[in-house]
Structures are given as C-alpha cells and as structure tokens.
Amino acid sequence: MRGLIEEDYTTQEGEFVINIGPQHPSTHGVLHLKVWLNGETIIKVQPHLGYIHRSIEKMSESLSYRNFIFATSRMDYLAAHINNEACALAVEKGLQIEAPPRARVVRTILAELTRLSSHQLWWASTGLDLGAVTPFFYAFREREAILDIMDETCGARLTQNFLVPGGLMADIHPNFQKRTKEVLKQIKENFKEYDELLTENVIFQNRTKNVGILNKQDALSFGVTGPTARASGLSCDIRKWAPYSAYSMVEFDEILDEGCDSYSRYMVRMKEMRQSVNIIEQLIDNIPEGDFQEKTKNVIKLPKGDFYQRVETPRGELGVYIVSDGASSPYRIKYRSPNFSNLSVLPELAKGCKIGDLVAIMSTIDLVIPDIDR
C-alpha cells in the first residue's frame, strides 16, 4: 500500500490520525490527505496522490501531435478547452505557425466561457463544502447554459476537444454569438444572487476570513499560481504576462487582493468571473471573418528542440513542455499542472487549523485531482 506503512501513523500523546479521502465528500475526487489531529486542531497534513494516475505523459509519447491534445481534456476536466488550447499553442509554436484571427478569437471566447463555468462549479462546491447546499443549484443554472453552448459548437459538454494544431476543428455554430450574449446577460443579472446567497453571509465570512493565510513569499516559493496566488498579491496572470491567443486584443484587469486568506481567494474568483464576462463582451461581436484553421500537413512533425507554452487555466498556470526529436510524436511531454503546485502548499496552510478550516482551504484553493495525478 502506498505510504500507509505502520510507522507513518505514529502519534504523540493525545494525537490521532484520520484519513480524509480517497473517498470523502469534500476532496472533490480521489485525493487522500492523512491528517494528524489533536482534538479538532490539525498538526500535520500529508497528501497521498496517484489514485487516478493515468500516465498521460507516457501515453502522449506514443501519440501523434494531433492526437495527444485530446488526452489533456481529461486532466483538468473543468477546463478541458484551456488544456487543449495550451497543447495546440505549443505545437503551433513548434511549427512556427499561428492560428488565423478567427480561430484565435473563438479560442479566447471559449476559454473564458470555460473559465466562467469552472469558477461557477467552484463557487457551487465551495458553498457545498461549507455546508450551504443551495448555492450549488444556483451556480449550476448558469453552468448548464454555458455547457449547452459548448455542446452546440464543440459537440461535447465537458471534454470539448475542439482544437487542432493550427486552429479550430470546425467553424462555430450559427447560434453561438446569440446564445453567448444571452448567457452573459443571465450571468450578470445573477451575480447579485451569488452575493446575497454566500458572499454577504456572516457565517460564510467568518468561516473564510483569516483562514489559511498564504503570504506572498510562500506563494512564490511554492509555485502557487492562479487566483490562489493572486489573492496573496502575487501577480501571475499569464494572460497579462505572456499574452496568447487574443488576450492582447482585449482590455481587462488582473485581479489582485492583499488579503491572503480564504476569503480573498474567494473574492478574487468572484471578481474574475466579472472580468471574464467583460472579455467575452469585448470579443463576441468582433469575431473576424475568415478561415478557422491554418493548413497543416497530415502528419505533423515538429523540428528538433524544446517548446514551452504557458496558459492561464481557471486554477493557475498550465505549462506544456514538448521535447521533440523530429519524429511524429513527442519525445517527452511534461505538463506543469497548476493544481500540483497549489496542492503542495496545502500542508503549510492547514497547520494549526480546525478540520472545518481544512475544508474551507481546500475548496478555496480549488483543487482538481485528475490534474494533480495526470
């Protein structure tokens, strides 16, 4: 058994160990945390990973450059499109081509829709983790509408697989613009409900404020990215640092918060949703006409060398590192997944907290386990 050797459970007087996970309502997947407790207070947390390791990196070594993209949809399944985008961009970097403007704009819109739906799921599950069941259904109302748009255009709701190196797999659905605008209108109206239901709730604020303080130095040192790091005042938005796709065409703010606690992580995501709406609004009426795909060879071969592409997923910085030896499939692929680094800071944050706080911290870090295990 992994790491469950007898001496691992040694405890001091008055301490005991509980296993949170691999099946536990608040771990959102098969994450296994071994928690040393003194009463309700956490002394130490040790994550155990790998319960759903599917070796996507090894698999990709024998897949072609067209096919390996689709394996990544299963990594961070809440941001499948953005994972695909990272891979497509990395291959395009190797081929030294650029997707046509139409493809780039559509990619960005889809990416932001993905971000919205991902953040909505996060909001839903945060409420659920803290014991409020109702937010779940309110968030899923909008998420469903977004997934319906995905369904119409990409043909799939969760694992879109809509991208190929060089552009999009197909053109957008005729209804795409109309329905997106409808959804945006709906979302903007319902932000009020989100705030009334959870953000302004006194119990919620007490549960999250001053809980799980992550200072800026630690965030940087642990490689924490995404909203989790931005809530500690660490600027790390790849959309600003190294703009890709159509992000250089739009104006938006990088949300930073100096609160460092769970509540500011929450607020950063809430504000980010509004920014995403803002980005989509700027692009949705300006989708350029033209090709949606750059012509590529049937069998793509990348030149010898390394190609690294960073993108901003809803959970942080995703890096795709392709090492090519000139063949038709990558020599080595590395996914620098945001959740892997974000998880590494969890033991640090949870020290001295209560069990209830651990749940609050986990949900505001927003872990997606398949992305950790890959």
Next chain:
Amino acid sequence: MDISVIIFYIISVVITGGALLAVTSKQIFRAAVYLIFSLLGVASMYFYLENNFIAAVQIVVYVGGIVVLIIFSIFLTQNSGHRLKKPDGKRVFFSALSVLSALLLTLNVIGNYNFKSNSNNTIEPEIKNIGMQMLSTTQYGYLLPFEVVSFLLLAAMIGCIVIALKRN
C-alpha cells in the same frame, strides 16, 4: 396484582440490574452506560412516586450533566475501548468489605425506621414550595446549604478555567 406494582418491580430491576452491571462491566464506557440506566431507573422511581420535580432534576443533573461529563472524560483518556484489568485480591477484599458494611448499615436503618402509611394525605410537592424552602432562612430552610453548594460549584468552575488556561 395492581399494575403499579408491576411497574414498581420493573423499575427496581432496572435500577439494581444497571447498578450491578455498572460495577461488574469490564469496559469503562459500558460501565458508564449501565450507570445511565441505573440513574434513569431512579428518576423513573421518582416519577412513580409522583415526585415529578425531583425526577426531572435527577435526569437533568445526573443523566444529562454528570454522566455526560463522565463519558467525555472517558473519551479523552486513551484506551477507553480496552478491557479493564482484573483488580487484585486485596482490592476486591476491601471493596467487598466496605460494600457489605454499607449494606448492613442501610438494612439496619430501614429495619429500625417505623414506616407510617400516609397514603391518605399525599403532600403535593409544589415547585413553589420547593423554591420557598430552598431560599428560606427559617429552621428547616435550605438557604445556607444552597449557598454553600453554589459557592463550591463556583470555585470548581474557576478552578477549571484556571487549569484550562494554564495548558495554553
């Protein structure tokens, strides 16, 4: 046989059975649970005697309060699930001796007490009367014991707080 007699015997069995099991049980948590049954039996005996107030107080104080505290301290000590060791002979002997002398004393008192049947004029233990008695300063008033007990409890509470503060 009247139904009240049946009820009386049922309650008696619960009290004595609970008490016996509580002292003979090998597991400390189970002993506490049997103690609950015994105390509840006493409470129902009070109900049976129509001393409702005393019965309710018995439940609130002993079952709801003291036994819960006992169970809590059992939880907090380690090895609460383990079986207790058999006590050594000397201890058994002296325990038996003390129990026996207590039994003899009780029997003696009961035997010498002249029970009067006063079923004709039952006293209604009104809460008002109890309250008045509790706070009266007359000859049979309980104000002094009442105050002494509350002072003792206050001291115990302060002591608890001091101990709890020291640990941090």
Next chain:
Amino acid sequence: MNRIFLYSFTEMALYIHKLLENAITNTVLLQITELAIIGVTLLISLVILCFFLGWMERRVAAFMEIRLGPNRVGPQGTLQIVADTVKLLFKEGLTPNKSDKFLFNLAPFIVVTASMLAIAPLAFAKNFSIYDINIGVLYVSSVSSLSVLGILMAGWSSYNKYSLLGAMRSGAQIVSYELSVGLSLIAIVVLSGNVSLGEIINSQQNGWWIFKGHIPAIIAFVIFIIASTAEINRAPFDLAEADQELTGGYNTEYSGMKFAMFLLAEYINLFIVSAMAATLFLGGWMPFHIGDWESFNKIMDYIPSSIWFMGKTFIIIFIIMWFRWTFPRLRIDQLLNLEWKYLLPISMVNIIIVTLIAIMGWHF
C-alpha cells in the same frame, strides 16, 4: 365541552375510554390496553408525522433551490418518503466488525426513545395531551437532554474516528446550548409563573407571551429558536454530522433501519422544538386573542384548536428548514463562541429583565 367541534380529540379519547370500560372489566387489563393503544397510536402518528416532515423538507429544499423536488411517487411526491422507508427497511443493517456491538445497536433506540418521551406533555389541541405533567417545561428539557447520550454512544461504539469526532462535537454542542434553551424557557416560566404546559397555555388566554412579554420575550424566542436548532443538530449547527468534514459524523457507520432511526429522531426533535416554541411563546392551541375584544376573540375561537397548534408549529418548522437550506455551517469554535460569548450572556441579562417585568407586573 363545546359540542360544535366534532373533531375534538378529547371527545374521541373519552369515547374510546368509555367503550373500553364497558368491554374490559378488569382494571389492570384496562390500563394495560389503554397504555398499549396510546403507545401504538403515538408511534404510528409520529411515523406519519416524520413522513410528512421528510416530504416537507424535500419540497422546501427544492423550493429554495429552484428545482422541483420529489413529485412522481404518489400525489405531489408524498409517497416518495414511504418508498424510501421501504428501501431502508430492506437494506442490510451493517455492524462494523470491531465495534461495540451491543452499544452500537442500542444507540439508535436510545435516541428515538428520548425524543419520543418528550412528546408526552405537549398539548396538541384544547385539553388534549398524553400526560399533562405538572412540571411540563422541566420535563421536556430534561428528557431531551437524553438524546445526547445516544449520540455519544453511537459515536463511540462505531469504532470510527469520524464518528468519535462527531460525537464529541455533538456532546460539547448540546451540553452548551442546553443552557440557553433552558434560560429562554425559564423566561416564559417566570412570566407565567407556571411550569405546567397546560397552565402556560391557559395564561395566554388574553394574548400570546411573545406579545405580552415585550421585547425580552421576543429576545427569548429568538434565542430559543437559535439554541434549539443547535441542540437538535440541524444546519447551520449540524457539526455532529457535517458531511463535508466528518462524512456523516456519529452516524457514519449506520445503515438501513438503524440509520433511519436517527433520521426519525431528528424529525421528532424538530417537531418537539417547534411545538415547544409554539406552546410557550405563541400560545400553543390558544387562538389569537387580543385582550378583551370579545367579538374578535369569539371569531378566532371558531378555528379549531388543533389547527392553531399545528399551524404555529409548522410555521416554526418551516423557519428552521429555511435556516438549513440557506446557511453555511459554523466552525466548532465559532459555534461554542456563539453560545458562551453571545447567547448565554444575553439570555442571562434577559432573564433578569424578565424577572423584573414579572415582579413589577409590567406585562399585560
């Protein structure tokens, strides 16, 4: 006895009593039969009540969560809960291997029995209660403190750390919140000068205590609702179960009918708490009366007393359900802080004010 109300429970009870008296001559047998009838009727009506509360909770939850809730099994989904019960009946009641099997199996019964005991002095309608004990308020609060023992037992005997943690939490929680519940009950006892539930209801002939007792009575009512929600382990104070933290707390290891017993106890407790609030603060079965407005009071009297009682109780039940489906859960230290730093001091001060009001006769 007012003959207008054909559905008076008292009439029914008397009728059955007379019927039995004629049939059975032996007094012992008669008493046993009547006890058995009361017991069985109580059990059946409690189970039906819990079915209804279960259905109501689902529909209320669905209403809050913009969805439909059960609406297929039976009219408006009313039979859904029956179907669930049948499912639970047929499920295997697992007992963990290393658990203390005797206590593990005993615990659900203790919890259910404790909550069922508390129903005895409640007056469901005019002159209708199982046993109008002369210390009703004290009795209810003492008997309801027994359920914590069942929970502690369940948590300890499961041989599961989650269960143990849940039991510890619930123990700390119930013991603390009992104080506030008790103090807010005492507020009404002081105002009415009575401990018997029947007498307290009668004292509300010319107005309910929540109106007669000025602001202190309202404060006591609010504290009672908050503290008793905590005492019956319902969200946002459901730390003992806390699915997201302890995967179910003290009832993690329970399944089948034994689990259903905990559910049953939860709903009975919910009902008792609401009924107590309705009885003490809102006049129980007493219709809405205003001072000496004779004609208005007469009109109000035409609504049957059982409907008054149930109406008030279910309004409070709805409020407590409303809490559950909108609030996040508190943390354990916040929970205890709320009690010891806010509710308890407030109710202590409140009780002094109430006593002053009662002595000076300032209440109506």
Next chain:
Amino acid sequence: MTNEELKTHLLSLIPQATFVETGEFLEIFIHSENILPLMKNLKDDEKTQFDYLFCLTCIDRISSFEVVYHLLSKNYKHILVVKSTISNIENPQTETVSHIWKTAEFHEREVYDLFGVKFINHPDLRRIFLEDDWKGFPLRKNYSDPNMIEL
C-alpha cells in the same frame, strides 16, 4: 536583463557552461555536480533574482538524464532554462533545490517517482504517484511492463 546580458553574467559564474539560444528561452547546459551553487546564486543574486521555479522536470536522453529547471524572475521578468546533465545512468543522483524553491519538493518527488533520479538532501523523498513497492520507473525510455498496450 536581456538574454545577452544574462549570458555574459552566467559565463562569469560558470565558464564551462554551454548555451542554446535557438528556442524561445535562453538555455544553459551544465553538469549536475555544479547545480547547487549555480541555483543558489541565481536565486539570491541581486542581478538575476530568479525567485520563481515554474517547471522542474527530467528527460531521459538514454545515455544520460537531463533535469530541466524553468526559472523566472518576477522582478525582471526574464526567463532562464537550466538543463543539468546527469551522466550516471545506473544510479542517477543530483542535489535537491527544494530548500531554494519549495515547489521543487513535490516536483522532485515526481521526478524521482517516474525517472528514478535521486535528489540528495531532499526532505521527504518518497514515491508520490506510484505505490511504494512499484518496480521500475515508468517514464524511462527502457521501461517496459507486460500490461502495457502499444499504441
């Protein structure tokens, strides 16, 4: 600093290092023995300030292992890729950098798990994904498993 300035600065630190500039980022090749002083310098030096290790991985070059560090400076916004070569393929070892960047702790565990590269002085070097008794290191090129399906 631009890539050129960075290059001259680094050459003053380690004269024997080689550079590749064809890719997107500047890459520096060094031997694994020199890794620790260089990394410490890169992090602490006022001029470089590489305070963010955003990727750490390994490549099996069959004749050697290559540990790749992607470094970024939040202050100067320059990026450097450090590639350290481990020539001992029988028992690959290198110094840990987990005390310089804490994120390296998990990433090095991953590399150890999948490549078998040992990190000396690592605080908690255990397998991270695979079971403790797993045979072999899956991401090595010579890894084979009877249950593996050729695609």
